[in-house]
Amino acid sequence: MSPKSNPTVLFIHGLWMHPTTWDPWAQVFNAQGYSTMAPGWPGDASTVGETREHPEDIAGHGIDDVTDHYAKVIADLDEPPIVVGHSFGGLIAQKLLGQKLATAAIAIDPAQPKGVLKLPLVQLGSVFPVLSNPGNYRKAYSHNRKSFHKSFASAVSQDESDALFEQYAIPAPGRPLFEAALANFAPHSTAAVDFNARRGPLLMIGGGKDRTVPKASSDSSFKKYAKAPTINEYKVFGDRGHSLTIDHGWREIADYSLAWLDKQGMSPPQGKHESQS
Template sequence: MTDRRTPVVLIHGLWLHSSSWRPWVELLQAEGFAPLAPGWPGEPDSVSDARSHPQAMAGPGIHDVTEHYASLIKALPAEPVLIGHSFGGLIAQKLLGLGLGRAAVAIDPAPIKGVKPLPFTQLRSAFPVLRNPANRSRAVSLTAAQFRYAFGNAIPQQESDALFKEYAVPAPGRPLFEAAFANFSRRSPAAAVTGNARRGPLLLMSGQRDHTVPDVVTRAAYKLYGDSPAATDLKQFPDRGHSLVVDRGWRAVADGALGWLARQGITGQSATTGL
């Protein structure tokens, strides 16, 4: 029997393991979708393995990660919905601009080329990587205190520490360097096709207390799509930080994404065409 469920590809960002999407996978399955949460290239299967072998994640840049997910998408039986968080949101935008998705939800997305605001909190969140140029070729871990500032500033300390213990893993430094210098590079891998009139709808979501990707950064990305006739929407969550996809308030974010998809006519059983 042909699986007519709409595929959903969940793309995580730096410092979170793909297993952090587990509650989303369960919800999407219950809603009739066919969700997948594949890791980045070289990502070990478990959090413990990723911590034990940090250099397994040391190499990939933005282009490598995009190609990795593009290959997975092309093997699917139908166009997927793309849902990405942080650098996963940047990757989701790149894939959608290339026509490799039915729709995309980019949650607190890392800045694409052309985004100009650079708030202090964003610099401080990235400092554990950017402080040392050698980190470009390394995998870098956060401490619990650094995770608290970058991800868990809008939730209680105890919850932040629990999320750090459950999901935090080393992350490749290369994507952060590429994004940081995107506006100084003619062919930056952080560039997305913002003017594609034929792409699927895009929703940008922003936590307004986010330190890692402040609201002003997401709003600047939203403005870059202003000349495209393709549907682009922005949804903001007051009092939410970068942990909004994994903390105890994740369901409100997921419900916001599902409600938006429904308004675009996309439901769990609506997959009818192949790639």
């Protein structure tokens, strides 16, 4: 009998983040024996600087574009991966899990799917600069240091927020925000998730001080799984904001995710592990 292969973890970033945000996570998961990969969204360049220089390459991509992009990545793997996603990456992770393209998913501060009606004012305020201009649907939108701290890294100091902005922030397509905002008015919304599919386990993580995806939004998203016939768990870190995967407390979130996977019996066997670009 051939030895069991090491599980692959596919990391998916969200809006305004470069895939290198997952580098520290990949190191921790690799040390536990997982194989890891963190390919970017369509249009992401290899570096933050180059991606900032060419926002037109990112503009116009929507939720289905990005989901299909990762589905093609998965199709080249020997086995379906565990998918870990943040923000819109968390929504895409849920979509891939519902399509049975992943063995498990961890959705961290996930963007709301179709069917979630509760959108707190603080959340609307964080995306209003994009949604207030219909022309942004086909354009890329960039945060500045002030708006990044106000909405994305609001639970950390201005100094830490500025450092995170310089290290990781990139332009983001406006289209996914419009698709999510109009999801409940679209019969076949790209933000739809199959909540009741028979599939692998799901962990949803929320931040109690998140202003981009507030706890109330995460609560409502998780409630959509109330009748799901599969394992679904929800954890809220009360003092954390939307930057919880990249700020000084990221390791706590990563360690909780690893412990949850171990509880699901998905930890890798002893053996070689690797990181893929």
